[in-house]
Amino acid sequence: MCVSNVRLAADAYLVCLHHALTTEKEEVLGLLVGEFSEGTEVVCDIHSAVTLRRSDKRKDRVEISPEMLIEAQQRAEQMSASSGQELHIVGWYHSHPHITVWPSDIDLQTQAGYQQMDSRFIGLIFSVYNEDKKTKVGSHQVTCFQATNQSPEGEAPQYVRLAVPLEIRLTPSLAINNQQALENLCSTLYDEQSEVLQLSRQRANQYPLAHLHNSAVMVRSVCGLSSLVSGPLVSTVEERLHHIQGTTQQLKQESKYLRNLLQENKIDVPT
Incomplete structure (x- = not known):
């Protein structure tokens, strides 16, 4: 179908x-x-x-x-x-x-x-x-x-x-499942690189220069993860925090307005 x-x-x-x-x-x-x-x-x-x-x-x-x-x-x-x-x-x-x-x-x-x-x-x-x-x-x-x-x-x-x-x-915010997927992306990419380095380490005695090169590539890749994944992820979390803080402030103001309205009409306000 x-x-x-x-x-x-x-x-x-x-x-x-x-x-x-x-x-x-x-x-x-x-x-x-x-x-x-x-x-x-x-x-x-x-x-x-x-x-x-x-x-x-x-x-x-x-x-x-x-x-x-x-x-x-x-x-x-x-x-x-x-x-x-x-x-x-x-x-x-x-x-x-x-x-x-x-x-x-x-x-x-x-x-x-x-x-x-x-x-x-x-x-x-x-x-x-x-x-x-x-x-x-x-x-x-x-x-x-x-x-x-x-x-x-x-x-x-x-x-x-x-x-x-x-x-x-459109979604109002980053769902927890997708936030976790972004967080797991770093470890997923790191594991991929680690597997390659592990194979290289097993042959280090036979191919020392190749292992040295692969180790350098691993360091460069890990550093690249910070700019490609970690940096944008931190920005996303900060934006989400800013959105939550703004929504919280808006709800507090609305609550205060409703409480004042109830008091003006002499209606008991629950504590």
Whole structure:
């Protein structure tokens, strides 16, 4: 069953885009948590994004292992318990740094595989680090898609992109699940780098210069995490704190006004 419309929460969109911008050399990936509403049409509401660690870094493809699917499903169950909503894994996202936003043949095959498990499963692609050659202005794009087989029955499948309308739904603040996803992004990227360094350390006696180089790359990567992830995350938390303080002050003023109004009308005010 094809999905007619996808509504992506703005803070979940922020997580996906932030993750995509952490590297311009390889693709990154994650899963999407939300719910389906079925009536005359199927609508997908995405509430949260789950960032995943890459077991294999490549420029042109990403893969989700069964272990990562299980881990993401467990997170979805935790979100369901805390929110009171029945949430599931409804899709996946990945990045296309420096290339078009449209899905590749491999992306379409991957998407078709997910749809065999759930025909409503959707995919998002974030094309980042694009620059207009004339204006030198950077930009990014996002597309939502499913895969459909256009080959006649009995022949080898040939998948094509089925565009799905995507709407970014405004959210008043950063939901706790998406805030945690941003916080976990640092540790996810650090673990990726640590795995590479661990392999290098095992061969340090045989290739000492290579290990020295990899150690330097690790230090540079960790420093880069501060500017790419930690810095913006701190700014986001500060903005949220400012919003909460403003809302609190507004509620105090409203409470004071209502109390004065009740006193003027000689109505007892509870303490």
